Amino acid sequence: MATFSKVVSVGRDVLDGAAADAGDFRRRMQGRGILVMHLISSPGAGKTSLLEATARHFAGGARMAVLVGDIATTRDAQRLAPWAPVAQLTTGGACHLELPLVERGLAQLEPLDVEFLFIEDVGNLVCPASHNLGQHRRVIVLSTTEGDDKPGKYPKAFRTSEALVINKLDLLPHVPFSVEAAVEDARRIQPALEVFPLSAKTDEGIAAWCNYLTHERARLLGDIGCTTT
């Protein structure tokens, strides 16, 4: 496991205003063999914990980097720094990430030789769903403590995602949450959703999630046939 003592922090104020193109970004990353995953969720659903568990699982194997978005603080980057190259993107008040900030964060991490680039958006189940960051897949993380009624109430976040991670399975005995009801509600909106119930705390389900990542990267690189549009 590599240790990264320095957290790169990129603020909105350093944007140069150059128009970035999501399709161009996506193709460039594909050309470098990098699968780009965009993670969205409510605050506290466990995006950072999921990435920590992912890095633990991949330790010594697949290589990953993280761009982590927040309105303020570098707390999430500090948590991830022991596990992967990470740049903290601070939006300074804005409720979501945009591609120019992503590009700038990535530039700070270059030269970068990884297989997976995770973009962790600001904790917000609404606005990030409307912004294309050049990802190959969007993943929505829903935790069992939020209630199984959320998909219908936040339809765009589910409709625009390829995968649904249901986190905090370890808390199921203590909360009124039905995995089946949540999945049914989510698939009413997006029937093609891949679903990964897991606990980033106990690592239950993390292997299946990481297999999905590896499989999707292989599809992207054409081993199976890329379906990204």
Place this chain on the structure above:
Amino acid sequence: MATFSKVVSVGRDVLDGAAADAGDFRRRMQGRGILVMHLISSPGAGKTSLLEATARHFAGGARMAVLVGDIATTRDAQRLAPWAPVAQLTTGGACHLELPLVERGLAQLEPLDVEFLFIEDVGNLVCPASHNLGQHRRVIVLSTTEGDDKPGKYPKAFRTSEALVINKLDLLPHVPFSVEAAVEDARRIQPALEVFPLSAKTDEGIAAWCNYLTHERARLLGDIGCTTT
């Protein structure tokens, strides 16, 4: 306890575009003896559960009404309908409520004779903090499952609130959350925050929260001296 079989649903499409003024709304409500409370939180933090517990506590006593905002569905209004007059405000995609929609929802509930009007915003810890809905007090609801690092990451929501409810105390044995750390972080941003740790599930702490509501209404009406500006 009154039973309300009908849920009034107000969509953005019925707005007449009339500019509403937050100060005017606030003064009108004060003149009618109504304390207006604006509730904001992440999705699933328990705003609706808090209002259910509040209504249970006030049952047969203080009278309350609720305007509940969501992007889609009338799920929250259906939950609250047995307890209080409630109008569901659906934003149709927008990430926060605005005053014209609030005014329209209130009009649907008139004639209304209550002491408390709760406006439950869309679940979002960012955007609702930037919109004045004519409330007398803003309350941020943070649940123990979200982590105690949230105040610093979402500073505006805490800075613009008068009270902090820390919900889901019943889950404390199962989650890594320190009430002290969360309060310390929040008060670094907003030293004057009133804090109410509680569980809307077990009713622990609900009495103190309801006492606060009663006290704030008395202040508003001048019994103690209104400090609302």
